[in-house]
Amino acid sequence: RKEVEQDPGPFNVPEGATVAFNCTYSNSASQSFFWYRQDCRKEPKLLMSVYSSGNEDGRFTAQLNRASQYISLLIRDSKLSDSATYLCVVNNGFQKLVFGTGTRLLVSP
């Protein structure tokens, strides 16, 4: 089983739609969780950290479910500029961040 698993997509949604991505992780000792965004042929950049209580940043909401070992990212009111690959990232407890393969989002007019 992969350490971090994501649906690769692509998710094709119209502008204004709400879209959700899930990610599962295998190591129950994982301590911290993040969503990164990677645009085509660019470097990954931190989108948001994921806290146990859930957290929101504008149109983006992240949730963590430790019991089921998954995290989610919800994007409301999708914009064309949200088109990118969203990487689920988990600290596996050994001082390294493990990246999922990413979920590709395409927002169309």
Place this chain on the structure above:
Amino acid sequence: DTAVSQTPKYLVTQMGNDKSIKCEQNLGHDTMYWYKQDSKKFLKIMFSYNNKELIINETVPNRFSPKSPDKAHLNLHINSLELGDSAVYFCASSLGTAGGELFFGEGSRLTVL
């Protein structure tokens, strides 16, 4: 002013050659990394250094040799390049070793012919 810069951005070379990629960060971070992103976009850690000391070495062939002359620099030397080494190599840095936010360079796209 670029926070994490790596050179070269593009590298095309023949199998069997030796090449180096350089990385520098001006964020004052203690920890630097090399990640490899293959054609399937899977981003995998290769090495991590904290204050010039190697702390993570992820079953990478010994043809790959990182060098950290100081905590602001982490270079990657690759000997006897193989076709499978073609990928984008990302340098990154973070404030500590606890796996907090990573700041990535723009990547170095290596093509081995």
